[in-house]
Amino acid sequence: MKKLLVVLASLVVVLSSLTACTSTGSKTIKIGVNLELSGDYLIYGTPEKWGIQLAVNEINAAGGILGKQIELVIYDNKSNATEAYNNALKLATEDEVVAILGAATSGLTVAQQPVASQYKVAIVTPSGSNALVTVAEDASVFDWMFRTCFIDPFQGVVLANFASTEIGATKAAVLGATGSDYAVALNEIFTTQFTANGGTVVASESYTDDQTDFSAVLTTLMATDAEVLYVPAYADTAGLIIKQARELGWNVPIVGPDGFDSASLLTTAGAANLNNVFFSTHYTALDENPAVAEFITNYKALAKEEPMALSALGYDAMYLVANAITAANSTDTTKVRDAILATSNFTGVTGSITFDAKHNPVKSAVVIELVEGVYAKATRVNP
């Protein structure tokens, strides 16, 4: 028993000296990363991790910031809200990071919000596009929450306008899950804007989370005279819906949000079925900006795959935070947060970022048309 006490006591001494070491003599600037690296949303978290990593490699190779190298502390939230919260807590309290990047999806970003305000550390989500990530239900702004992507309401408006003017549709059918915040928000905004444009939503159907067979709802929707099908869904589900619609012989234009922008859309739907499909996103490899070309080359060298919009958003989020730390000339979390908010005309590969009063970047969207599964044409839509 005495021996055990001695061991414990020495452990305490060693541990406390360790923590003392990290807090005072740190030679690096720690940035937390809290992403979906496994589970349902793995396909969104992984490209963002590569984007962030690429940005850090570039910054460190150029000498780091404030004379220090950036050190990433990367945690996997397993696509689970509880894990996301616990990771954020650990990053804020144990790792004492300057800022946190993540999560990739809105729900998991919202889950971390209490940590941001309680421990006063800024959280920047590269791609959480739900309006409620930065503002509460009562419209008060969360001081410590930021994002580098446009928000769903903007995306919903862009898609509704695209369906009305570019496609020329007056009758739309909607197929979206009622159990997903992302789908519900996008659905409401699309319906409102499409109706305001003089169109009618002739049918609106939903499905359950684990559903793989959509033939029944698609048959019902097909029987209406809809000229466009709107599918506010993530790529895995959207791929199944597109495939089954095309196999039923329904060839109307299909329009969807940035969730479509993933390689898994091609895997599940198949190239032959991906015609007349349009989606809004944050970035396009078809961009003629030289910075984009350079980003694509470097990203491919690092991740061994093509970058997606989320890769670019992760990359921009990291640079945004690095710029803010430089501007603040400090690693004090409050000063860094103020510097993030003061960001003006920050130019990234996804466009230019200036924050509005609700901590949302004012930036343009891109609508991409798929032909035989290939990103064929990009149309930029300004806010």
Added chain:
Amino acid sequence: MTQFLQQIVNGLSLGSIYALIALGYTMVYGIIKLINFAHGDMYMLGAYFGFIAITILKLDFLPSLVITMTATAIIGIMIERIAYRPLRHSTRVVALITAIGVSFLLQNSVAKIMGVSIKGFPMDTLPTQTWHIFGIVITLKQLIILVTAVVLMVLLTVIVQKTKVGRAMRAVAVDADAARLMGINVDNIISLTFAIGSALAAAAGILVGVYYNSIDPLMGIAPGLKAFVAAVFGGIGIIPGAMIGGFTIGITEVLISGYWSSMFKDAIVYGLLIFVLLVKPSGLLGKNRKEKV
């Protein structure tokens, strides 16, 4: 009317899948009175074996189907040997919990080995032929699902009803001890039942993989439960009951999604189960047998 018939076509392909999985549930229950909750995961294993056969070994659909069914049957036998046989004389709840454990083991092993992300079969596994008959769209894949399912069900019925092995299976189901006294190797018959049940689930797995083009380690949970409902609905332990149950549930789901709302389909299906259990506890084709003392 066209829309209704189209929905029936949709329902038949979905129902075939449920029926194939339900057959395995029913056979295993019939013979050792075990509700094998890992059965939905045998279906998932089938989908993954099919994925490996088609994308990695580059085989055609038919040889892949045969390999998949064989491989899954072997795993089924192994599971019975390792996990269920030592517990055959313990209480039913112990066996049930073991089955749930096996289910998690299979899901997590596949997730570890193959990754958690959704995998898709190559698009050209089967030709994308489509027919339009009086405005109804029927795809070759739907036809293949239905035909494969019906052929396998007929084959199973012939095996169970007309062969010596089938007679032995029926004998074990009625009374294992008496069957043993008649010289039947009960252990081998039980192994065979697991093999056939697993092979049928595997067939459903590969068919779903090719049809929906999307497989993941947790894909067995929901269809497994639905198939269990189908088996109970038709009368658990009764082979034609599982088929009827499977098709009924497939068509019910599609009609509710098509004419009402997808959000209600699961509630209605499980509601149907409760209703059947209340009205006819032994299932649609079940006979009310008096317990012999």
